[in-house]
Amino acid sequence: MAVIPRLNLEEKIRRLLTGGGYSEIINYSFTSPASVDDLNLPPADERRNLVLIKNPLTEDQSVMRTTLAYGLLETLKSNMNNASFNLKIFEIGRIFLRRSAGALPEEKNILAALLAGKASDDLWGSKVPVDFYDLKGSLENIFHDLKMEPCSYRAELSEPFLHPGQSCGLYFQEKKMGSLGQVHPEVLQKMDVKSTAYLFEIDIDILQKQINGSIRYREVSKFPAVQRDVAFVVSRSMEAQKMLEIVLSQHEDLLENVGIFDIYAGKGLEEGTKSLGLRFSYRALDRTLTDAEINAIHDKIVHNTVRLTGAKIRD
Structure with a gap:
Protein backbone atom coordinates (compact mmCIF):
# COMPACT_ATOMS: atom_id res chain seq x y z
CA MET A 1 0.00 0.00 0.00
CA ALA A 2 1.47 3.35 -1.03
CA VAL A 3 1.56 6.01 1.67
CA ILE A 4 0.88 9.61 0.65
CA PRO A 5 3.16 12.03 2.55
CA ARG A 6 1.10 13.94 5.10
CA LEU A 7 1.63 17.40 3.62
CA ASN A 8 0.60 16.15 0.16
CA LEU A 9 -2.46 14.52 1.74
CA GLU A 10 -3.45 17.74 3.50
CA GLU A 11 -3.11 19.71 0.27
CA LYS A 12 -5.29 17.21 -1.57
CA ILE A 13 -7.94 17.43 1.17
CA ARG A 14 -7.86 21.23 0.86
CA ARG A 15 -8.53 21.02 -2.88
CA LEU A 16 -11.37 18.54 -2.38
CA LEU A 17 -13.11 20.60 0.30
CA THR A 18 -12.68 23.99 -1.39
CA GLY A 19 -13.96 22.39 -4.59
CA GLY A 20 -17.03 21.35 -2.59
CA GLY A 21 -17.75 24.91 -1.52
CA TYR A 22 -15.93 24.95 1.84
CA SER A 23 -13.74 27.81 3.03
CA GLU A 24 -10.57 27.10 4.97
CA ILE A 25 -10.05 28.88 8.28
CA ILE A 26 -6.88 29.17 10.34
CA ASN A 27 -7.33 29.65 14.08
CA TYR A 28 -4.71 30.23 16.75
CA SER A 29 -3.36 27.07 18.36
CA PHE A 30 -3.98 28.60 21.79
CA THR A 31 -7.40 29.02 23.28
CA SER A 32 -9.41 29.57 26.44
CA PRO A 33 -9.30 27.06 29.34
CA ALA A 34 -13.10 27.43 29.44
CA SER A 35 -13.29 25.63 26.08
CA VAL A 36 -13.25 22.17 27.69
CA ASP A 37 -16.26 23.10 29.86
CA ASP A 38 -18.14 24.69 26.97
CA LEU A 39 -17.67 21.47 24.99
CA ASN A 40 -18.99 19.31 27.88
CA LEU A 41 -15.76 17.30 28.10
CA PRO A 42 -15.98 14.94 31.11
CA PRO A 43 -13.27 14.88 33.84
CA ALA A 44 -11.64 11.71 32.46
CA ASP A 45 -11.39 13.00 28.86
CA GLU A 46 -7.73 13.29 27.79
CA ARG A 47 -8.56 16.58 26.07
CA ARG A 48 -8.80 18.15 29.52
CA ASN A 49 -5.03 17.69 29.85
CA LEU A 50 -4.30 21.26 28.85
CA VAL A 51 -0.84 22.58 28.03
CA LEU A 52 -0.46 25.92 29.85
CA ILE A 53 1.21 28.90 28.15
CA LYS A 54 3.64 30.96 30.21
CA ASN A 55 2.91 34.67 30.13
CA PRO A 56 -0.16 34.50 27.86
CA LEU A 57 -1.41 37.66 26.22
CA THR A 58 -4.92 37.08 27.56
CA GLU A 59 -6.79 34.49 29.64
CA ASP A 60 -8.72 33.51 26.48
CA GLN A 61 -5.42 32.43 24.90
CA SER A 62 -3.69 30.86 27.88
CA VAL A 63 -3.73 27.15 26.90
CA MET A 64 -3.02 25.07 23.80
CA ARG A 65 -6.06 23.66 22.06
CA THR A 66 -6.96 19.97 22.42
CA THR A 67 -9.67 19.96 19.73
CA LEU A 68 -10.47 21.98 16.61
CA ALA A 69 -14.21 21.90 17.33
CA TYR A 70 -14.15 24.90 19.66
CA GLY A 71 -12.43 27.13 17.10
CA LEU A 72 -14.92 26.16 14.40
CA LEU A 73 -17.84 27.03 16.68
CA GLU A 74 -16.25 30.35 17.64
CA THR A 75 -15.87 31.13 13.93
CA LEU A 76 -19.51 30.24 13.34
CA LYS A 77 -20.56 32.54 16.17
CA SER A 78 -18.46 35.40 14.80
CA ASN A 79 -19.90 34.99 11.31
CA MET A 80 -23.46 34.88 12.60
CA ASN A 81 -22.86 38.08 14.56
CA ASN A 82 -22.00 39.63 11.19
CA ALA A 83 -25.17 38.31 9.50
CA SER A 84 -23.41 35.45 7.69
CA PHE A 85 -25.66 32.50 8.49
CA ASN A 86 -24.79 29.88 5.85
CA LEU A 87 -21.38 28.45 6.55
CA LYS A 88 -19.21 25.64 5.17
CA ILE A 89 -15.78 25.83 6.82
CA PHE A 90 -12.88 23.51 7.59
CA GLU A 91 -9.55 23.61 9.35
CA ILE A 92 -6.45 21.44 9.24
CA GLY A 93 -4.23 21.88 12.27
CA ARG A 94 -2.59 20.39 15.30
CA ILE A 95 -3.92 19.74 18.78
CA PHE A 96 -1.74 19.41 21.87
CA LEU A 97 -2.28 16.98 24.76
CA ARG A 98 -0.33 17.33 28.00
CA ARG A 99 1.54 14.24 29.13
CA SER A 100 3.66 13.50 32.21
CA ALA A 101 5.65 16.25 33.93
CA GLY A 102 8.75 17.18 31.97
CA ALA A 103 7.61 15.41 28.80
CA LEU A 104 6.73 17.20 25.60
CA PRO A 105 3.01 17.29 24.78
CA GLU A 106 1.55 14.82 22.31
CA GLU A 107 0.70 16.48 18.99
CA LYS A 108 -1.96 15.19 16.61
CA ASN A 109 -2.79 16.38 13.11
CA ILE A 110 -6.53 16.90 12.79
CA LEU A 111 -9.05 17.73 10.07
CA ALA A 112 -12.34 19.27 11.16
CA ALA A 113 -15.25 20.78 9.23
CA LEU A 114 -18.52 22.48 10.11
CA LEU A 115 -21.82 23.07 8.30
CA ALA A 116 -24.56 25.50 9.33
CA GLY A 117 -27.49 27.30 7.75
CA LYS A 118 -29.07 26.36 4.43
CA ALA A 119 -27.86 23.61 2.14
CA SER A 120 -28.15 25.84 -0.94
CA ASP A 121 -29.20 29.32 -2.05
CA ASP A 122 -32.87 30.21 -2.19
CA LEU A 123 -34.68 28.44 -5.01
CA TRP A 124 -38.18 29.79 -5.49
CA GLY A 125 -38.43 30.45 -1.77
CA SER A 126 -37.08 27.01 -0.80
CA LYS A 127 -34.92 27.04 2.34
CA VAL A 128 -33.59 23.53 2.96
CA PRO A 129 -31.32 23.42 6.04
CA VAL A 130 -28.12 21.41 6.11
CA ASP A 131 -28.33 18.08 7.91
CA PHE A 132 -26.27 15.10 9.04
CA TYR A 133 -26.20 13.59 5.56
CA ASP A 134 -24.76 16.73 3.95
CA LEU A 135 -21.83 16.45 6.36
CA LYS A 136 -21.47 12.69 5.88
CA GLY A 137 -21.58 13.17 2.10
CA SER A 138 -18.71 15.68 2.26
CA LEU A 139 -16.65 13.21 4.27
CA GLU A 140 -17.41 10.31 1.94
CA ASN A 141 -16.42 12.40 -1.09
CA ILE A 142 -13.01 12.82 0.51
CA PHE A 143 -12.70 9.10 1.19
CA HIS A 144 -13.75 8.24 -2.37
CA ASP A 145 -11.24 10.58 -3.99
CA LEU A 146 -8.45 9.39 -1.68
CA LYS A 147 -9.24 5.74 -2.54
CA MET A 148 -9.75 4.85 1.10
CA GLU A 149 -10.16 1.39 2.50
CA PRO A 150 -13.79 0.74 3.57
CA CYS A 151 -14.84 2.40 6.83
CA SER A 152 -17.78 1.95 9.17
CA TYR A 153 -20.01 4.33 11.10
CA ARG A 154 -20.97 3.29 14.63
CA ALA A 155 -23.53 4.90 16.88
CA GLU A 156 -21.93 5.69 20.21
CA LEU A 157 -22.00 8.17 23.07
CA SER A 158 -18.30 8.99 23.19
CA GLU A 159 -18.27 12.57 21.85
CA PRO A 160 -19.77 14.86 24.49
CA PHE A 161 -20.09 17.93 22.25
CA LEU A 162 -22.21 16.05 19.68
CA HIS A 163 -25.91 15.14 19.93
CA PRO A 164 -26.19 11.47 21.06
CA GLY A 165 -29.07 10.79 18.66
CA GLN A 166 -27.49 12.54 15.67
CA SER A 167 -23.85 11.46 15.74
CA CYS A 168 -21.57 8.50 15.24
CA GLY A 169 -17.97 7.37 15.47
CA LEU A 170 -15.91 6.70 12.35
CA TYR A 171 -13.86 3.50 12.32
CA PHE A 172 -11.40 1.75 10.06
CA GLN A 173 -11.41 -1.86 11.12
CA GLU A 174 -11.31 -1.49 14.94
CA LYS A 175 -9.40 1.80 15.00
CA LYS A 176 -11.41 4.90 15.76
CA MET A 177 -10.46 7.75 13.45
CA GLY A 178 -12.96 10.42 14.42
CA SER A 179 -16.57 11.47 14.96
CA LEU A 180 -19.27 13.36 13.12
CA GLY A 181 -22.74 14.64 13.87
CA GLN A 182 -24.93 17.47 15.06
CA VAL A 183 -23.40 19.76 17.68
CA HIS A 184 -25.13 19.25 21.03
CA PRO A 185 -27.74 21.95 21.79
CA GLU A 186 -26.25 22.43 25.28
CA VAL A 187 -22.89 23.30 23.74
CA LEU A 188 -24.49 25.76 21.32
CA GLN A 189 -26.34 27.39 24.21
CA LYS A 190 -23.18 27.69 26.32
CA MET A 191 -21.32 29.31 23.43
CA ASP A 192 -24.29 31.53 22.53
CA VAL A 193 -24.51 30.10 19.00
CA LYS A 194 -28.05 30.54 17.71
CA SER A 195 -27.96 27.98 14.91
CA THR A 196 -28.00 24.25 14.44
CA ALA A 197 -24.56 23.06 13.32
CA TYR A 198 -22.98 19.83 12.11
CA LEU A 199 -19.33 18.99 12.61
CA PHE A 200 -16.78 16.26 11.99
CA GLU A 201 -13.29 15.87 13.41
CA ILE A 202 -10.87 13.17 12.23
CA ASP A 203 -7.26 12.22 12.91
CA ILE A 204 -5.21 12.78 9.75
CA ASP A 205 -2.40 10.51 10.93
CA ILE A 206 -4.81 7.57 11.16
CA LEU A 207 -6.49 8.60 7.89
CA GLN A 208 -3.12 8.56 6.12
CA LYS A 209 -2.55 4.90 6.99
CA GLN A 210 -5.85 3.82 5.42
CA ILE A 211 -5.21 5.19 1.93
CA ASN A 212 -4.71 2.64 -0.81
CA GLY A 213 -2.48 4.27 -3.42
CA SER A 214 -3.11 1.59 -6.04
CA ILE A 215 -6.15 1.33 -8.30
CA ARG A 216 -7.63 -2.07 -9.03
CA TYR A 217 -9.91 -2.72 -11.97
CA ARG A 218 -12.34 -5.56 -12.42
CA GLU A 219 -14.50 -6.70 -15.28
CA VAL A 220 -18.05 -5.36 -15.36
CA SER A 221 -20.64 -8.10 -15.65
CA LYS A 222 -22.65 -8.17 -18.87
CA PHE A 223 -25.43 -10.08 -17.14
CA PRO A 224 -28.34 -8.61 -15.16
CA ALA A 225 -28.51 -8.30 -11.39
Whole structure:
Protein backbone atom coordinates (compact mmCIF):
# COMPACT_ATOMS: atom_id res chain seq x y z
CA MET A 1 0.00 0.00 0.00
CA ALA A 2 1.47 3.35 -1.03
CA VAL A 3 1.56 6.01 1.67
CA ILE A 4 0.88 9.61 0.65
CA PRO A 5 3.16 12.03 2.55
CA ARG A 6 1.10 13.94 5.10
CA LEU A 7 1.63 17.40 3.62
CA ASN A 8 0.60 16.15 0.16
CA LEU A 9 -2.46 14.52 1.74
CA GLU A 10 -3.45 17.74 3.50
CA GLU A 11 -3.11 19.71 0.27
CA LYS A 12 -5.29 17.21 -1.57
CA ILE A 13 -7.94 17.43 1.17
CA ARG A 14 -7.86 21.23 0.86
CA ARG A 15 -8.53 21.02 -2.88
CA LEU A 16 -11.37 18.54 -2.38
CA LEU A 17 -13.11 20.60 0.30
CA THR A 18 -12.68 23.99 -1.39
CA GLY A 19 -13.96 22.39 -4.59
CA GLY A 20 -17.03 21.35 -2.59
CA GLY A 21 -17.75 24.91 -1.52
CA TYR A 22 -15.93 24.95 1.84
CA SER A 23 -13.74 27.81 3.03
CA GLU A 24 -10.57 27.10 4.97
CA ILE A 25 -10.05 28.88 8.28
CA ILE A 26 -6.88 29.17 10.34
CA ASN A 27 -7.33 29.65 14.08
CA TYR A 28 -4.71 30.23 16.75
CA SER A 29 -3.36 27.07 18.36
CA PHE A 30 -3.98 28.60 21.79
CA THR A 31 -7.40 29.02 23.28
CA SER A 32 -9.41 29.57 26.44
CA PRO A 33 -9.30 27.06 29.34
CA ALA A 34 -13.10 27.43 29.44
CA SER A 35 -13.29 25.63 26.08
CA VAL A 36 -13.25 22.17 27.69
CA ASP A 37 -16.26 23.10 29.86
CA ASP A 38 -18.14 24.69 26.97
CA LEU A 39 -17.67 21.47 24.99
CA ASN A 40 -18.99 19.31 27.88
CA LEU A 41 -15.76 17.30 28.10
CA PRO A 42 -15.98 14.94 31.11
CA PRO A 43 -13.27 14.88 33.84
CA ALA A 44 -11.64 11.71 32.46
CA ASP A 45 -11.39 13.00 28.86
CA GLU A 46 -7.73 13.29 27.79
CA ARG A 47 -8.56 16.58 26.07
CA ARG A 48 -8.80 18.15 29.52
CA ASN A 49 -5.03 17.69 29.85
CA LEU A 50 -4.30 21.26 28.85
CA VAL A 51 -0.84 22.58 28.03
CA LEU A 52 -0.46 25.92 29.85
CA ILE A 53 1.21 28.90 28.15
CA LYS A 54 3.64 30.96 30.21
CA ASN A 55 2.91 34.67 30.13
CA PRO A 56 -0.16 34.50 27.86
CA LEU A 57 -1.41 37.66 26.22
CA THR A 58 -4.92 37.08 27.56
CA GLU A 59 -6.79 34.49 29.64
CA ASP A 60 -8.72 33.51 26.48
CA GLN A 61 -5.42 32.43 24.90
CA SER A 62 -3.69 30.86 27.88
CA VAL A 63 -3.73 27.15 26.90
CA MET A 64 -3.02 25.07 23.80
CA ARG A 65 -6.06 23.66 22.06
CA THR A 66 -6.96 19.97 22.42
CA THR A 67 -9.67 19.96 19.73
CA LEU A 68 -10.47 21.98 16.61
CA ALA A 69 -14.21 21.90 17.33
CA TYR A 70 -14.15 24.90 19.66
CA GLY A 71 -12.43 27.13 17.10
CA LEU A 72 -14.92 26.16 14.40
CA LEU A 73 -17.84 27.03 16.68
CA GLU A 74 -16.25 30.35 17.64
CA THR A 75 -15.87 31.13 13.93
CA LEU A 76 -19.51 30.24 13.34
CA LYS A 77 -20.56 32.54 16.17
CA SER A 78 -18.46 35.40 14.80
CA ASN A 79 -19.90 34.99 11.31
CA MET A 80 -23.46 34.88 12.60
CA ASN A 81 -22.86 38.08 14.56
CA ASN A 82 -22.00 39.63 11.19
CA ALA A 83 -25.17 38.31 9.50
CA SER A 84 -23.41 35.45 7.69
CA PHE A 85 -25.66 32.50 8.49
CA ASN A 86 -24.79 29.88 5.85
CA LEU A 87 -21.38 28.45 6.55
CA LYS A 88 -19.21 25.64 5.17
CA ILE A 89 -15.78 25.83 6.82
CA PHE A 90 -12.88 23.51 7.59
CA GLU A 91 -9.55 23.61 9.35
CA ILE A 92 -6.45 21.44 9.24
CA GLY A 93 -4.23 21.88 12.27
CA ARG A 94 -2.59 20.39 15.30
CA ILE A 95 -3.92 19.74 18.78
CA PHE A 96 -1.74 19.41 21.87
CA LEU A 97 -2.28 16.98 24.76
CA ARG A 98 -0.33 17.33 28.00
CA ARG A 99 1.54 14.24 29.13
CA SER A 100 3.66 13.50 32.21
CA ALA A 101 5.65 16.25 33.93
CA GLY A 102 8.75 17.18 31.97
CA ALA A 103 7.61 15.41 28.80
CA LEU A 104 6.73 17.20 25.60
CA PRO A 105 3.01 17.29 24.78
CA GLU A 106 1.55 14.82 22.31
CA GLU A 107 0.70 16.48 18.99
CA LYS A 108 -1.96 15.19 16.61
CA ASN A 109 -2.79 16.38 13.11
CA ILE A 110 -6.53 16.90 12.79
CA LEU A 111 -9.05 17.73 10.07
CA ALA A 112 -12.34 19.27 11.16
CA ALA A 113 -15.25 20.78 9.23
CA LEU A 114 -18.52 22.48 10.11
CA LEU A 115 -21.82 23.07 8.30
CA ALA A 116 -24.56 25.50 9.33
CA GLY A 117 -27.49 27.30 7.75
CA LYS A 118 -29.07 26.36 4.43
CA ALA A 119 -27.86 23.61 2.14
CA SER A 120 -28.15 25.84 -0.94
CA ASP A 121 -29.20 29.32 -2.05
CA ASP A 122 -32.87 30.21 -2.19
CA LEU A 123 -34.68 28.44 -5.01
CA TRP A 124 -38.18 29.79 -5.49
CA GLY A 125 -38.43 30.45 -1.77
CA SER A 126 -37.08 27.01 -0.80
CA LYS A 127 -34.92 27.04 2.34
CA VAL A 128 -33.59 23.53 2.96
CA PRO A 129 -31.32 23.42 6.04
CA VAL A 130 -28.12 21.41 6.11
CA ASP A 131 -28.33 18.08 7.91
CA PHE A 132 -26.27 15.10 9.04
CA TYR A 133 -26.20 13.59 5.56
CA ASP A 134 -24.76 16.73 3.95
CA LEU A 135 -21.83 16.45 6.36
CA LYS A 136 -21.47 12.69 5.88
CA GLY A 137 -21.58 13.17 2.10
CA SER A 138 -18.71 15.68 2.26
CA LEU A 139 -16.65 13.21 4.27
CA GLU A 140 -17.41 10.31 1.94
CA ASN A 141 -16.42 12.40 -1.09
CA ILE A 142 -13.01 12.82 0.51
CA PHE A 143 -12.70 9.10 1.19
CA HIS A 144 -13.75 8.24 -2.37
CA ASP A 145 -11.24 10.58 -3.99
CA LEU A 146 -8.45 9.39 -1.68
CA LYS A 147 -9.24 5.74 -2.54
CA MET A 148 -9.75 4.85 1.10
CA GLU A 149 -10.16 1.39 2.50
CA PRO A 150 -13.79 0.74 3.57
CA CYS A 151 -14.84 2.40 6.83
CA SER A 152 -17.78 1.95 9.17
CA TYR A 153 -20.01 4.33 11.10
CA ARG A 154 -20.97 3.29 14.63
CA ALA A 155 -23.53 4.90 16.88
CA GLU A 156 -21.93 5.69 20.21
CA LEU A 157 -22.00 8.17 23.07
CA SER A 158 -18.30 8.99 23.19
CA GLU A 159 -18.27 12.57 21.85
CA PRO A 160 -19.77 14.86 24.49
CA PHE A 161 -20.09 17.93 22.25
CA LEU A 162 -22.21 16.05 19.68
CA HIS A 163 -25.91 15.14 19.93
CA PRO A 164 -26.19 11.47 21.06
CA GLY A 165 -29.07 10.79 18.66
CA GLN A 166 -27.49 12.54 15.67
CA SER A 167 -23.85 11.46 15.74
CA CYS A 168 -21.57 8.50 15.24
CA GLY A 169 -17.97 7.37 15.47
CA LEU A 170 -15.91 6.70 12.35
CA TYR A 171 -13.86 3.50 12.32
CA PHE A 172 -11.40 1.75 10.06
CA GLN A 173 -11.41 -1.86 11.12
CA GLU A 174 -11.31 -1.49 14.94
CA LYS A 175 -9.40 1.80 15.00
CA LYS A 176 -11.41 4.90 15.76
CA MET A 177 -10.46 7.75 13.45
CA GLY A 178 -12.96 10.42 14.42
CA SER A 179 -16.57 11.47 14.96
CA LEU A 180 -19.27 13.36 13.12
CA GLY A 181 -22.74 14.64 13.87
CA GLN A 182 -24.93 17.47 15.06
CA VAL A 183 -23.40 19.76 17.68
CA HIS A 184 -25.13 19.25 21.03
CA PRO A 185 -27.74 21.95 21.79
CA GLU A 186 -26.25 22.43 25.28
CA VAL A 187 -22.89 23.30 23.74
CA LEU A 188 -24.49 25.76 21.32
CA GLN A 189 -26.34 27.39 24.21
CA LYS A 190 -23.18 27.69 26.32
CA MET A 191 -21.32 29.31 23.43
CA ASP A 192 -24.29 31.53 22.53
CA VAL A 193 -24.51 30.10 19.00
CA LYS A 194 -28.05 30.54 17.71
CA SER A 195 -27.96 27.98 14.91
CA THR A 196 -28.00 24.25 14.44
CA ALA A 197 -24.56 23.06 13.32
CA TYR A 198 -22.98 19.83 12.11
CA LEU A 199 -19.33 18.99 12.61
CA PHE A 200 -16.78 16.26 11.99
CA GLU A 201 -13.29 15.87 13.41
CA ILE A 202 -10.87 13.17 12.23
CA ASP A 203 -7.26 12.22 12.91
CA ILE A 204 -5.21 12.78 9.75
CA ASP A 205 -2.40 10.51 10.93
CA ILE A 206 -4.81 7.57 11.16
CA LEU A 207 -6.49 8.60 7.89
CA GLN A 208 -3.12 8.56 6.12
CA LYS A 209 -2.55 4.90 6.99
CA GLN A 210 -5.85 3.82 5.42
CA ILE A 211 -5.21 5.19 1.93
CA ASN A 212 -4.71 2.64 -0.81
CA GLY A 213 -2.48 4.27 -3.42
CA SER A 214 -3.11 1.59 -6.04
CA ILE A 215 -6.15 1.33 -8.30
CA ARG A 216 -7.63 -2.07 -9.03
CA TYR A 217 -9.91 -2.72 -11.97
CA ARG A 218 -12.34 -5.56 -12.42
CA GLU A 219 -14.50 -6.70 -15.28
CA VAL A 220 -18.05 -5.36 -15.36
CA SER A 221 -20.64 -8.10 -15.65
CA LYS A 222 -22.65 -8.17 -18.87
CA PHE A 223 -25.43 -10.08 -17.14
CA PRO A 224 -28.34 -8.61 -15.16
CA ALA A 225 -28.51 -8.30 -11.39
CA VAL A 226 -31.43 -9.75 -9.47
CA GLN A 227 -32.75 -8.11 -6.32
CA ARG A 228 -34.50 -9.53 -3.29
CA ASP A 229 -36.03 -7.41 -0.49
CA VAL A 230 -36.40 -8.64 3.08
CA ALA A 231 -37.70 -6.74 6.13
CA PHE A 232 -36.15 -7.92 9.40
CA VAL A 233 -37.74 -7.12 12.76
CA VAL A 234 -34.93 -6.47 15.23
CA SER A 235 -34.34 -4.79 18.57
CA ARG A 236 -34.28 -0.98 18.40
CA SER A 237 -30.73 -1.15 19.71
CA MET A 238 -29.57 -2.98 16.56
CA GLU A 239 -27.61 -0.63 14.29
CA ALA A 240 -28.33 -0.79 10.57
CA GLN A 241 -24.58 -0.77 9.90
CA LYS A 242 -24.11 -3.81 12.13
CA MET A 243 -26.84 -5.65 10.21
CA LEU A 244 -25.04 -4.97 6.92
CA GLU A 245 -21.73 -6.13 8.39
CA ILE A 246 -23.29 -9.42 9.48
CA VAL A 247 -24.63 -10.03 5.97
CA LEU A 248 -21.34 -9.15 4.26
CA SER A 249 -19.33 -11.26 6.71
CA GLN A 250 -20.87 -14.36 5.10
CA HIS A 251 -18.68 -13.77 2.00
CA GLU A 252 -21.07 -15.04 -0.66
CA ASP A 253 -19.42 -14.39 -4.04
CA LEU A 254 -22.67 -13.86 -5.91
CA LEU A 255 -23.93 -11.23 -3.45
CA GLU A 256 -22.92 -8.06 -5.30
CA ASN A 257 -24.37 -5.54 -2.86
CA VAL A 258 -26.66 -5.11 0.13
CA GLY A 259 -28.17 -1.88 1.41
CA ILE A 260 -30.91 -0.44 3.61
CA PHE A 261 -34.06 0.69 1.80
CA ASP A 262 -36.39 1.20 4.77
CA ILE A 263 -36.38 1.71 8.55
CA TYR A 264 -39.69 1.66 10.42
CA ALA A 265 -40.76 1.68 14.06
CA GLY A 266 -44.30 2.11 15.32
CA LYS A 267 -47.76 0.70 14.80
CA GLY A 268 -47.85 -3.01 14.03
CA LEU A 269 -44.53 -3.82 15.67
CA GLU A 270 -43.78 -4.98 19.21
CA GLU A 271 -42.57 -2.39 21.71
CA GLY A 272 -38.80 -2.00 21.58
CA THR A 273 -38.45 -3.33 18.04
CA LYS A 274 -38.02 -1.84 14.56
CA SER A 275 -38.08 -3.06 10.99
CA LEU A 276 -34.94 -2.88 8.84
CA GLY A 277 -35.59 -3.38 5.14
CA LEU A 278 -32.55 -4.83 3.34
CA ARG A 279 -32.19 -5.01 -0.43
CA PHE A 280 -29.93 -7.83 -1.68
CA SER A 281 -28.45 -7.68 -5.18
CA TYR A 282 -27.10 -10.85 -6.82
CA ARG A 283 -25.06 -11.10 -10.02
CA ALA A 284 -22.53 -13.40 -11.73
CA LEU A 285 -19.76 -12.34 -14.12
CA ASP A 286 -20.16 -15.25 -16.51
CA ARG A 287 -23.87 -16.07 -16.72
CA THR A 288 -27.44 -15.13 -15.94
CA LEU A 289 -28.35 -16.56 -12.56
CA THR A 290 -31.28 -18.94 -12.35
CA ASP A 291 -34.04 -18.59 -9.79
CA ALA A 292 -32.88 -21.81 -8.15
CA GLU A 293 -29.31 -20.47 -7.69
CA ILE A 294 -30.50 -17.15 -6.31
CA ASN A 295 -33.05 -18.70 -3.97
CA ALA A 296 -30.49 -21.13 -2.53
CA ILE A 297 -27.94 -18.40 -1.76
CA HIS A 298 -30.55 -15.88 -0.62
CA ASP A 299 -32.27 -18.33 1.74
CA LYS A 300 -28.90 -19.25 3.25
CA ILE A 301 -27.96 -15.61 3.87
CA VAL A 302 -31.35 -14.76 5.37
CA HIS A 303 -31.29 -17.87 7.60
CA ASN A 304 -27.78 -17.07 8.90
CA THR A 305 -28.69 -13.41 9.46
CA VAL A 306 -31.75 -14.39 11.51
CA ARG A 307 -29.65 -16.85 13.51
CA LEU A 308 -26.87 -14.37 14.21
CA THR A 309 -29.10 -11.41 15.13
CA GLY A 310 -32.20 -13.00 16.65
CA ALA A 311 -34.28 -11.16 14.03
CA LYS A 312 -37.67 -12.17 12.71
CA ILE A 313 -38.89 -11.85 9.14
CA ARG A 314 -41.60 -9.21 8.89
CA ASP A 315 -44.76 -10.34 7.12
